[in-house]
Every structure is written in C-alpha cells, then in structure tokens.
Amino acid sequence: MLVNENMININQLADYFIVSIDRDSGESLTNLKLQKLAYYSQAWHIAIYDSPLVEEEFEAWAHGPVSPTLYRRFSDYGFNAIPSSAIVTRPSELSAEITSYLEQVWARYGDIGAKALERLTHSEDPWINARKGYDPLDRSNETISKESMKEFYGAILKNAEE
Numbered sequence: 001m002l003v004n005e006n007m008i009n010i011n012q013l014a015d016y017f018i019v020s021i022d023r024d025s026g027e028s029l030t031n032l033k034l035q036k037l038a039y040y041s042q043a044w045h046i047a048i049y050d051s052p053l054v055e056e057e058f059e060a061w062a063h064g065p066v067s068p069t070l071y072r073r074f075s076d077y078g079f080n081a082i083p084s085s086a087i088v089t090r091p092s093e094l095s096a097e098i099t100s101y102l103e104q105v106w107a108r109y110g111d112i113g114a115k116a117l118e119r120l121t122h123s124e125d126p127w128i129n130a131r132k133g134y135d136p137l138d139r140s141n142e143t144i145s146k147e148s149m150k151e152f153y154g155a156i157l158k159n160a161e162e
Contacts, residue, residue, distance in 0.1 A: 060130035
C-alpha cells in the first residue's frame with residue numbers, strides 16, 4: 001500500500017466535518033457519527049487511492065469502528081452534539097483535492113444518522129472480521145486492518161465499475 005504524501009491528521013479530518021455541518025438547518029454531529037464519517041473517509045480513500053488518508057488506526061469497538069484519538073478528544077460530549085467551538089485545526093488549510101474528496105464522503109454518508117451508520121459498519125466485513133471471537137457488547141481494541149478496508153471497499157468499487 002502506498003503512503004499518501006498528502007495525508008492529513010485525524011484532527012484535521014474531524015474538524016472538517018465539525019465545521020461542515022449546517023447547524024442552522026438543525027444538523028448536528030455526535031462523537032458516534034463523527035467516528036463513522038472518519039472511518040469511511042479512511043476506508044474509501046484506501047480503496048480508491050491505495051493509500052490511507054490518515055495515519056490513525058481504527059479499532060473494532062462494540063458500536064463500530066473508532067479512532068481512539070478522536071474518542072478521547074470528544075468523549076466529554078457523550079451522545080451530545082459536538083459544538084463548532086471544539087475545532088483545533090483549520091480545515092480551510094486542506095488541499096482542494098482532499099476537500100473535494102471529503103465533500104463526496106459527506107454527500108454519501110452525511111444524511112445518515114449515527115445509529116444507522118453504526119448498523120451499516122456492523123454489516124461490513126472489515127468490522128465483522130476484526131470482532132471475531134467477541135460478543136456483541138464486549139470491549140475490543142482490535143485494529144481494523146487497512147488491507148481489509150482495501151479488499152472490502154475495493155471489491156465494491158470493482159463491482160460498481162462492471
């Protein structure tokens with residue numbers, strides 16, 4: 001797998017989504033939903049570009065893929081919305097290419113609720129395989145491999161192209 005020289009850090013990824021939501025229309029972003037958006041951003045980037053978007057690993061927790069770094073950063077909000085004041089980076093500093101890519105991720109997953117995104121990840125092989133041997137609510141810090149993301153989401157891309 002190639003290393004992406006345009007890789008961003010996990011906080012830049014999170015902050016992009018935090019500032020992108022339309023709060024005036026009632027949109028909100030919880031830690032749970034942010035975790036899934038970050039995961040799908042990583043997984044699809046690996047499948048499309050054969051390189052990770054962020055260096056961060058995602059773990060197969062009971063409620064789906066989780067970045068431990070993001071979890072710790074936003075855990076104080078619990079299931080409440082993350083406020084725009086929580087940003088620590090400037091998403092405007094992202095390249096046009098990355099911004100365009102993240103807009104596509106938002107267009108695909110942004111309107112889906114956090115629990116629906118959780119159910120979606122629970123139906124997909126990367127999370128399922130990383131959770132093998134665990135009961136549904138067991139704690140786990142098993143890593144969801146980048147190779148499993150590439151294989152699973154890459155197969156979806158390949159099937160869509162045929």
